[in-house]
């Protein structure tokens with residue numbers, strides 16, 4: 772079983788309030804597991820968080836300009852954190868609702 776998050780942590784990741792997260796769940800119909808015993812609090816998987824971020828983005832009022840962000844991480848020096856930055860951005864962008872594709876052109880293929 773993967774690691775689970777509480778609603779407060781999800782609100783923090785999505786930069787919103789706990790109430791908003793609850794509203795997203797209700798409106799999107801995304802299924803979130805509940806604790807089997809005790810207070811039956813919701814236990815979010817990371818997949819749940821990314822699904823909520825993606826749902827929220829598709830339900831925001833559309834802006835007219837089509838946005839396209841291409842981010843390249845480059846540094847000639849080795850071991851300075853290029854791959855680490857790429858991996859972190861690959862998590863942050865989807866949380867912001869940005870569709871993300873990561874292409875690892877490094878022959879070490881660490882990110883892959």
Ligand SMILES: Nc1ncnc2c1ncn2[C@@H]1O[C@H](COP(=O)(O)OP(=O)(O)OP(=O)(O)O)[C@@H](O)[C@H]1O
Nearest residue numbers: 846847848849850851852853854855856877879881
């Ligand atoms: N902000 C940071 N603080 C501390 N350690 C870090 C940080 N960013 C990366 N590291 C560590 O530094 C090491 C090198 O990072 P990383 O592999 O991302 O560098 P790289 O530039 O992609 O290296 P390479 O040139 O070999 O591809 C890793 O062990 C990583 O965990």
Ligand SMILES: [Mg+2]
Nearest residue numbers: 853854877881
């Ligand atoms: Mg690297």
